[in-house]
Amino acid sequence: MRFQNDNSDDVSFEDDRNSPGDDVSRMNTEDSLLSSKASSVTIHKSGDVACCTEGDVSGRCCNPKSKIIIGTLLTIWGVSTLIWTPFDISLKERLRMRPGLPAFDWWQSPPDEVLLKVYIFNITNVDRFLSGEDAKLNLQEIGPIVYREKLLHTNVTFNDNGTLTYVATRKAIYLPEENNIDLNQTITVANLPVLGMASYFWDSPFFEKFGFNMLVSSSNANVTTQMTIYNYLWNYTEPIVEMGKNIAPKLVPVNNLGVLARIYENFSDTVTVYVGTENGNEKFFLIDKYDGSEYLPSHGDKCEDKVVNSTEGVAYPQYLTKNSIIRYWRKTLCFVTSLLFEYEKEFYGVNTYKYTLANNTYDRTEPEEKDCYKMDPVLPSGLRDTSQCFWDFPIGTSFPHFLYGDPKLKDFVDGLQPEKSKHESYVYVEPTIGIPITSRARSQSNLILRKLEGFNGDIDKFSEQVIPMFWADYHQVGLPWYIVSMMYFTVKILPIFQRVWTALLFISAVLLINSATKEHAESRKSYLMKNKVIQYEREVFLKA
Template identity: 50%
Template sequence: MKTCALLPGCCCDACSIGGCSLGECGGVVGAAAAAAGPMVAAAASIVKASSAKGKTAAAERDEATKKLRSAEDGYGDEEEEDDDEDDEDDDDYDEDTERGETASSTLSTSSCTGVVGEGSEAGTECCEVVAVGMVRAEPTKPRKKRGKGKAGGGGIARAARSRRVNRGIAFLAISGIISIIVGVLSIIWTPFDLFMNERLKMVRGLPAYEWWRNPPDEVLLRVYVFNITNGKEFLSGKEKLRVEEVGPFIFREKLRHTNITFNDNGTLTYVAHRTAHFLPEMNTLSLNASLVLPNLPLLGMASYLHDASFITKMSFNFFLKSFNAQPLVEMSVNDYFWNYSDPMLQTARQLLPFLVPVDNMGILHTIYQNFRDEVTVYIGPGNGDRFFLIDKYRGSRRLGYWDEEPCDVASGSSEGVAYPQFLTKNFTLLYLRKTLCRVTPLYYAQDVQRKGMLAYRFNLPNNSFDTSEKYPDNSCYIRDYSKEKLLPAGLLDVSPCYYDFPIAASFPHFMGGDLSLFNSMEGLHPENSKHGSYVIVEPITGVPMESRARSQSNLVIRNVTGIHRIGKFNGLIVPMFWAEYNQVGLPWYISSLMYFVVVILPSLQQVVSVVLILLGIGLLLVVLFGCFCTPVSVVHKHWGRNFPRKICLDEEKGDKACITKMCKNKPIIVPYSYSFLDLVPSSRSSSEIL
């Protein structure tokens, strides 16, 4: 049987290491051993050979020898083996590298069962251990692996592998440093604070700005009309006025913000435009329904002229007679809302434009015909405590309706779209609604839960429309001409907003009003849960989550003498309609974002910060451990299948690293210096690499 020319005592058909398969076997091996150097010769001297095991073993070895020689001649064919097998060998190589077994320990515990000598006979077996020596491997030209077009050859150069290892270590080090820096910064400047500051900036393209610029269609307008059910009996003096609430008639109020300008002083100027759109799918009542209603032009003009001269009143009586005007009219709901116009009103506007400035008194038409207002609000991180509070309304800090500033000031109020962040329970919300002709205060009432978040409910106090002596703070809403005859408690004069037409605001059904209001008519049933006003605000973000603003418009008919056809309406306050502006909620994407910011983010950011810091520390430890424990060069698997299973290699500093690869199911130690190793194709003979 042939023996290995490089390592005496190891048979060629069993080991095939370092080109052993091409060694001269069966003859004198002294020359080869001498060429291998004194370290190889010394190693060969400690190898023991095993005795022959019979003809069956010899036959198997002959067959193995043929296979090895076939592999040498057809090395390229072996390269076409499956990539899956190569990957499996790579895994074996990695696992064995981590074991870190040393050559010295293997040598001290291994033995060779065969008989070694020059011209070893057939039947000898491969030793389990072959001596370790220092052999400098010459670099070889890499081959291109056939089959799948991947680069192969006898092996991969040490330098290329070393560069990849160094790049990997650098990447881990940089990642660890960045992770620690981000973790520390996220504790100093938390994501929650950054998010809240970005909201204050109202940056174009971000959710806060886009949601405000095009608010979701979540505000519903419900209008209830008071139908007079006993008109003839009332006018004849037989019965008190009886009214019946008819509704709701449901509209959607659409809000648009245009002409948006970011000012240099930390404010934002825009034009708010509101419109109302009827929703047939949500209504059970028709706008074509016919109702008996007060004649607003007749009763309104008569009330306005209550203190006019005798001649003026006589002229007005002649005017009413020419049109046969009656104090009660029957009309459709749609006309009452949008198209309240008749020949008498049109003629009055032509003759007395100072008295009748419009020719359409439809109640919703009057509200929305010119619902465009220029508003300037505070924004920016420096205005967190007054975020989106009004700086100027229509270019002024005042409304321009009332004589005294406390009642006329608009600065510091809100239109209800947004409120300052981090609200407290002591904060007073100032709500500006154009239809109310004033700013109304809302005070904290209770905590509520909405969408899994804690929210504050602010209520409008029941005395908000009371200008009686009991509430002197509201005395500035009393105009000079009306001080002689004060309105009953629960009513607020809003005529300055409607061309001085005698209109008073109140809670629906005169809730909280004077008893005289209830004694003058029938059909009123005030109820706080149905007729009160409130807003529910998430206190951290200041976003309103739900609101109901309810108010009633009433026609004030003063005591009039000398004007006919007003009949029993003289000195009466007649309810016309009441409306509810209801923000029914928030779109799911806004409420979800709020939940993340308010509930999840404050807790999550602490966990993420700690994880980032620990991750960075861990990566740096891995880098330090790798620098001290990872060899400078990493041995790559040889593409051939006849390379030894186990390799123990010497480091330049004396350390050792082992890679196990079975040689006929037996571990073999090859004499290659780790630091200078370049694996060569199996077709290279041992004499060439020596």
């Protein structure tokens, strides 16, 4: 007699002792055992055992195969978050500077966080100096006179070579609420056109000096002058200025010598910077060209110094290190300087690096023939010639109060008190994404007077002098809340979220795969055990 179960597996035996009626009864009993709900197991043709009970008709995802597939996908996802992290994706998007995203929008219209603080020097002993009673001029510092520097970026163009070109425009806006200085206050200062032109003609032939002396006499100009603070900054006009344009048009090309008027008149420049992932983190927002040239304005290729790979300080490269040297360019300085790491400090809950303007920034360099800022005669260390940026007018730049300068600089005048905390220049930068937190760019403009011989009146008494005119402090006072929030999220929260998310993906994957493996093993074991029971029951039944 032959029996066939639901798996089409044959079980055959012969028993001549059983009658046909007994055979039918036994077959019905076996079928009843095989279909018993208590011991039913769904066995697929492939040999896999499902974990669902017969009553589970809802199709819930309890199949071990489904769990393994989902676990594998979560593992792949977790690995991808290690290779392409959200943090790296965020920084790469910043490199691209896409319009409409925060990095681009905040740069195009920077927050009004830069204050310009101006300090001017009032001469208090002119009469005693001219009479010979005092050997040096005595200076009184007046300030600060506070303005807000407004910066706009317009005419933005993305170039095919991975650079960005724009026009940077700066304006100074007076802040009455921040000022305690009366701009109508009268001060005594060196007469810039008289002494400046005399210094310019210091080695000129006799007939040129004679013509200059006639000019000074006819205009009744003195070596010093009195004017209001406002006029000194914004409206410095004298008859000799207009007359000077006739004998030295290149030296005096304008009617207004106000020190801030000269800086902020037409303060617009075309700048090209590196952006995009092809240029990398190290070159992000470094200058490629300034006003169409890689050379310093007004220097050309006569000077080896270039503006290439320097920064204006609006944005810095990403992933800065303590060994990074930041090359800083500011048009008013007229040369590129170096900022060096000093120490770390925390702002807004994030770590920052302080980069300080090098102490030897204004020193003489070797070899002397390649020193573009030495002037003739050669200036002492601590003072750089910047006359090329001011129509060859004899102007030199230094740290305020001649900080770090040659001791002989302090011998020219009285009243200066250099202090590192008040007169150094620095920037605090979040090093990972290159956002400047706060900064101070400080510099002093000085009138350089060469050996003055062959001039009338009191001009000769100012021979071989350096007279400080004013110093400026460009202070980025902080960041608006939305930039601080973005920076904190990117630097602090995003890396933690990234690690937690990746860990959750891997943990979920392991749990699913482990669960599927256990379920498969238990189902297989149950299947084998139940088959043994069925086989045993068959044998007992057949023997009965």
